[in-house]
Amino acid sequence: MPRKNLILISGITAVAVLILVQLYTLNQIWNQKDELFRLKYHELSKEALEYFDRELFTNGFGTAFENISNYSTYIVNSDFLSDTPDSDRDLLTDLVMDDVNNYLKSDEELTRLLSNYFRARGLDGDINGRIIVNYFDLIDSSTVHQIYLSEPFLKRKSLQTGILVSRFRSEDNNYRLSFDYFIDVAGKQTIILREIFISLALSMVSIVVVVLIFLFAYRNLMEERRLSELKTDFINNMTHELKTPLSTITVASKSLEMERIVSDKEKIVETARLIGRQSVSLNHLINLILETSIWERTEFEPDIRNMAIGPVLNDIVDSFRAGNYENADINSSIRLEGITIRADVTYFTTMINNLLSNAIKYCKKRPEVSIEGSSDGTKVTIKISDNGVGISPDQRRLIFDKFYRVPHGDIHKTKGLGLGLYYVERIVKSHEGCIEVISEPGEGSTFIVTLPVNRD
Ligand code: ADP
Numbered sequence: 001m002p003r004k005n006l007i008l009i010s011g012i013t014a015v016a017v018l019i020l021v022q023l024y025t026l027n028q029i030w031n032q033k034d035e036l037f038r039l040k041y042h043e044l045s046k047e048a049l050e051y052f053d054r055e056l057f058t059n060g061f062g063t064a065f066e067n068i069s070n071y072s073t074y075i076v077n078s079d080f081l082s083d084t085p086d087s088d089r090d091l092l093t094d095l096v097m098d099d100v101n102n103y104l105k106s107d108e109e110l111t112r113l114l115s116n117y118f119r120a121r122g123l124d125g126d127i128n129g130r131i132i133v134n135y136f137d138l139i140d141s142s143t144v145h146q147i148y149l150s151e152p153f154l155k156r157k158s159l160q161t162g163i164l165v166s167r168f169r170s171e172d173n174n175y176r177l178s179f180d181y182f183i184d185v186a187g188k189q190t191i192i193l194r195e196i197f198i199s200l201a202l203s204m205v206s207i208v209v210v211v212l213i214f215l216f217a218y219r220n221l222m223e224e225r226r227l228s229e230l231k232t233d234f235i236n237n238m239t240h241e242l243k244t245p246l247s248t249i250t251v252a253s254k255s256l257e258m259e260r261i262v263s264d265k266e267k268i269v270e271t272a273r274l275i276g277r278q279s280v281s282l283n284h285l286i287n288l289i290l291e292t293s294i295w296e297r298t299e300f301e302p303d304i305r306n307m308a309i310g311p312v313l314n315d316i317v318d319s320f321r322a323g324n325y326e327n328a329d330i331n332s333s334i335r336l337e338g339i340t341i342r343a344d345v346t347y348f349t350t351m352i353n354n355l356l357s358n359a360i361k362y363c364k365k366r367p368e369v370s371i372e373g374s375s376d377g378t379k380v381t382i383k384i385s386d387n388g389v390g391i392s393p394d395q396r397r398l399i400f401d402k403f404y405r406v407p408h409g410d411i412h413k414t415k416g417l418g419l420g421l422y423y424v425e426r427i428v429k430s431h432e433g434c435i436e437v438i439s440e441p442g443e444g445s446t447f448i449v450t451l452p453v454n455r456d
Helices: 003-056 062-077 086-107 110-120 188-195 197-255 265-297 309-323 345-361 420-430
Strands: 127-140 143-149 163-171 175-185 305-308 329-334 340-343 368-375 379-385 434-440 444-452
Touching (some): 003 110, 003 175, 003 188, 003 197, 062 086, 062 127, 086 127, 110 175, 188 197, 197 265, 309 345, 309 368, 340 345, 345 368, 345 379, 345 420, 420 434
Parallel strands (some): 329 368
Antiparallel strands (some): 127 143, 127 175, 368 379, 434 444
């Protein structure tokens, strides 16, 4: 597996484990708080029941029990129980239990009393009472008719949700009843959330911080790797670029020792010129490398002066055209008469030359290059267009990076060190201008440089 993926996967796993641990801890804290919450309300409810009994002489179900008692007497005295055939027994049970439940629900006062009691103690009094009947029997003289028997207390699921206040029992000659009374506190979630807010916020912050640190470290690592790959490419390119003129010079100087050449004056001159040209190219390369390292170490400070851009641009284009007359069509339309900008003429020339030579270099057919110069009075726009190979959108943002070269299979086919556009961008920026590229692969490219006009 590539190292990049390994780092990514282990990073993501570490973050995921951290998130799981945090979630587990939060869940534990939540459960603990929930338990404490129930306990608190349970204890308080017990206390409240004692208080109601002592001070108000009620358990909150006085009316309900009285009504159930009357109801039971009525059922027992009627012939319902004895007259109902076994087949309709369930129906009767349902009807009776509906009535009993209704009495309990609508006549109970405990919920209101508890609510007031909690409020008086500064707690949330927004509660719902819930009743679950355990059993209900009707008693006819000495016969007990079991009307309803619920599941065993401990098996009931509802136990887990509500807070058990108490188990109540009531009986008289005609009935026997047992039920559990629960309460649900409406704002329970909010109260617990508020209590664990700090832990929640801290764990969120720690997750976010870890994720950010991971992303930052990963990005840096990738950037380091990219730079180191670029540097390796650069060294390979530079070695290649330096070797070519050097080996030409070596061969040429060796040939000067050959009898055949020594006797031919014309050949000597030709060889000397070749050596001269290669030395110039070597010199140019070495200067480029030196300049780059100087630019890295010191602030880039161009010698900015007033410059009549029209004539300078015309001169650059003319001499470039003279050097490439045979292998390219170079058209220019420069409408910049009377316009001056603040610029360093040497750097400006390097910038335009780099753009023009790229326009010719990255072209597979006969290059057609056009250079346009215009101004709207506030800024100067220089457009250099070609019919070359073009640049894909993802490469467009990288080409200005130092040492970056678009991979074209055999990288040595087209000479270069990946510094040309890096220079161009730095020069443009030091002149307070900007540069943009419009390009499509196979359709050619247009580099647009915009510089401010000098209005002094
Ligand atoms: P170099 O030419 O030395 O490789 P540059 O910095 O001048 O370095 O250019 C960076 C990359 O941008 C080049 O490798 C090339 O792929 C791409 N490029 C630059 N100019 C053009 C252009 N006019 N047409 C197509 N591709 C270009």
